[in-house]
Amino acid sequence: MRLSILCSAFLVLMLPVAAQAQISGDVVKIGVLTDMAGVTADITGKGSLVAAEMAVREIGGTVLGKPIEVISADHQHKADVGSAIARRWFDVEGVDTIADVPNSGVALAIQGLAREKKRIALYSGAGTTALTNEQCSPFGFHWTYDTYAVSHGTASAVVKAGGTSWFFLASDYAFGHQLQNDATQVITASGGKVLGAARHPLNTSDFSSFLLSAQSSGAKVVGLANAGNDTVNAMRQAGEFGLVQGGQSLAALILFLQDVHALGLKAAQGTYLTTSSYWDMNDATRAWSKQFMARTGMMPSMLHAGVYGAVRHYLKAVARAGTDDAEQVAAAMRTIPIEDVFSENARIRDDGRVTRTMYLVRVKKPSDSKYPWDYFEVLRSIPPEETVWPLSASKCPLVSSATR
CATH class of the missing domain: 3.40.50.2300 (Response regulator)
Structure with missing residues (x-):
């Protein structure tokens, strides 16, 4: 029930801006940069690709009247390999956003490239706090967890x-x-x-x-x-x-x-x-996870759930912004509420960190x-203020002095 309500709300949100849609290349292209065969393949990998595809399918496969395409690649836990893939995706293949990126070293390399190219990066698999601290970016969003x-x-x-x-x-x-x-x-x-x-x-x-x-x-x-x-x-x-x-x-x-x-x-x-x-938290998480298991043979890790939520929110922001322009989409992402079956009390801070229970x-x-x-x-719900880096100690230039 909750899935259908969220889907309907998403479709309603898209309607008013469809006429002004400005989508580069007439397609919204999402690249899942992940680990398909290495040490973290089970917790990311194919499951992350499936999670992104489920987010796309949930909203009908189009946004602003344009098709959504999901592609994937294996970065092999090597920063140079990941950077080369991302650069080709941005410069040649028209990828609008990169999702997942397990391995903090690879993620930090992608962060710099995405900032340079003005493209959105959605990190679920990476854990380093540097992504929203010293090396934060207006286009980088740290979605699921950090160290x-x-x-x-x-x-x-x-x-x-x-x-x-x-x-x-x-x-x-x-x-x-x-x-x-x-x-x-x-x-x-x-x-x-x-x-x-x-x-x-x-x-x-x-x-x-x-x-x-x-x-x-x-x-x-x-x-x-x-x-x-x-x-x-x-x-x-x-x-x-x-x-x-x-x-x-x-x-x-x-x-x-x-x-x-x-x-x-x-x-x-x-x-x-x-x-x-x-x-196994509630009926909505169980329903989504059973669909995921039917395609992967396993229940989702928190990183899979994070890829799903990040891609869903990104597409919702494209609909709100009426374009896939990264600056406008990033602004919309920070404005609209985060709503998916795995997110409770979640929002995006100025530094790009998603704070969540x-x-x-x-x-x-x-x-x-x-x-x-x-x-x-489950022993305890931990409120966001106990698990996020305090903005008062932030070195991110996006964080205003008033917030500090």
């Missing part, structure tokens, strides 16, 4: 539960560094301490040396500041090393539904995590799971 949000949600809960000493296993690139730094600030502010850290290359298969360092540190908590298959492999091998049996706890600072599915509830049970959405969840015990993909127990 500040997930570290504040998860690390504070673990410290309050008695996990006062930590050792980090962090992926050795911008995302892992930022996640470790953000979590460290939360831990120390909450009265805990960090005893050490080890950084591993992206897509690591053997965590033995890193786990030995974690064991010898004597830390109560081994914090995983990585994502995707790296998190899964680290947690699986930690079980083989007997970390939990030896008295240490695992805290995955970012963990996705697909990671839990890969690990199994027996291995993942009891793990705290912070998420911006969950498929997040959720502290815990992975269920196998005995508590009643049906497939029933993995999370």
Whole structure:
């Protein structure tokens, strides 16, 4: 019911401006730049493409009387590859907006290029706070989460539960560094301490040396500041090393539904995590997610839900602006309300960060799971002010001195 109401409202919104439509190339073109075969393919990848296509199909496949086209490419977690694809998309193929972009290093490269070319960028998969802080852009929108949000949600809960000493296993690139730094600030502010850290290359298969360092540190908590298959492999091998049996706890600072599915509830049970959405929240999220599963064979991660919401909001802004001109669309995006089945109390700040309600969840015990993909127990709704970088400390030039 809610999906049909939102769709109808969208169509009504488009009607008054259709006559003044100004669409470059007579098509609105969306490029999903993602990870199709790498470490984060399960939580982004094909699912992100499907999520974007579902947003387009939900509004009828056209906007302002013009067709909407969705294309995709794999950036291979390489900034130069991602930049080359984005440049070709902007300069040759007429792409109006790029969505998803898992990998913070790639996202930061795209941010600069999109600013230069005056094209919209919709980040769901990237986590670095730099996208809305030092390297913010009037055309860049950070949609789903960032390292500040997930570290504040998860690390504070673990410290309050008695996990006062930590050792980090962090992926050795911008995302892992930022996640470790953000979590460290939360831990120390909450009265805990960090005893050490080890950084591993992206897509690591053997965590033995890193786990030995974690064991010898004597830390109560081994914090995983990585994502995707790296998190899964680290947690699986930690079980083989007997970390939990030896008295240490695992805290995955970012963990996705697909990671839990890969690990199994027996291995993942009891793990705290912070998420911006969950498929089993209400009738509307369940209805959308069942459509998604029919096309992908899995329930959506929060990153898939973010791509859907970002693309939907972008198209709504094109309808409001009466054009796909990036400056006018960006202004409309900041003005109109965010409305989709996964967004509650969401809005866009001056720095491009989408502030939204997040959720502290815990992975269920196998005995508590009643049906497939029933993995999370929602413990608490976290209001936006607890999970977003305060504007008073912002280095983004888009943030006015009055707001600071």
